[in-house]
Amino acid sequence: MPRPTIPKLSGSRIRSAALLIIDREGLDGLSMRRLAQELGVRAPSLYGHVATKDDLLQEVVDEVLEKVDVSGFTGGDWRGGLLDCARSYRAALSAHPNIVPFLAYGPARREHALARLDAVHGGLLEAGWPRRHATMIAASLMYLVFGAALSSFRSGFSTDESVYRDRFPHLDKAHLLPAVADELDRDSFELALTAFVDGLELLKASANLDGRE
Incomplete structure (x- = not known):
C-alpha cells in the first residue's frame, strides 16, 4: 500500500493556518498543538519552521500589516x-x-x-x-x-x-x-x-x- 501523504509545510502555509484559527477562535484559540491539528501534522514538525508561538504571532502580524x-x-x-x-x-x-x-x-x-x-x-x-x-x-x-x-x-x-x-x-x-x-x-x-x-x-x-x- 502507498504510504499516507504528509502535508508539506511552509512558512506561508503555517502563517495562513494560524491566522485562520485566530480569526475563528481568537488569540487564545491558537496553540502549537491546535495549529498542528489544523495542518494535519504533528506539533514537533512545526518547530523546523518557527521557534515559538510568539515568533509565529510576530510573523502573522507582519503579514497582516x-x-x-x-x-x-x-x-x-x-x-x-x-x-x-x-x-x-x-x-x-x-x-x-x-x-x-x-x-x-x-x-x-x-x-x-x-x-x-x-x-x-x-x-x-x-x-x-x-x-x-x-x-x-x-x-x-x-x-x-x-x-x-x-x-x-x-x-x-x-x-x-x-x-x-x-x-x-x-x-x-x-x-x-x-x-x-x-x-x-x-x-x-x-x-x-x-x-x-x-x-x-x-x-x-x-x-x-x-x-x-
Whole structure:
C-alpha cells in the first residue's frame, strides 16, 4: 500500500493556518498543538519552521500589516501620509480584529512595524513637526485606528424598536443602526480621522513649533 501523504509545510502555509484559527477562535484559540491539528501534522514538525508561538504571532502580524501604506509621507506631505496610513491600517485590522490585542504590546522587535513607525516619524519631522509632537501624533493615530478596528455598531444596538421607543426618545431610530453598521463604522472613522488631521493642521498653523523638541 502507498504510504499516507504528509502535508508539506511552509512558512506561508503555517502563517495562513494560524491566522485562520485566530480569526475563528481568537488569540487564545491558537496553540502549537491546535495549529498542528489544523495542518494535519504533528506539533514537533512545526518547530523546523518557527521557534515559538510568539515568533509565529510576530510573523502573522507582519503579514497582516503588509498593506499598511506609509509611502505618502515622502516629500513632506504629512497630512496625506497620515490619511493614507490610517485608512490602510484600519482596513488591515478590520479584516482580522482578533489580532489587535497582540498589537497592544507595541512594535516590539518586529522589523516591519519599526520600519513603518520610522517612516511615519521621519515624515512628520521632515514636515517640520517637533520630535515630541511627532511621537504624540503617531501614538494618537494608533489609538484612533485600533479603536476603530475593535469597535462597531454592528452588535451595539438591538433591532427591536420597543427597546428604545418611549423610554429613550432621542434614540427612537437606534433600532435601524445595525442595518447600516458598515456604512456607519466607515463614515464615523472618516469623521474622526478628518477632525484629527484638521485639528493638527490648525495647531501647526497657529503655533510656533519650529525648533521645539
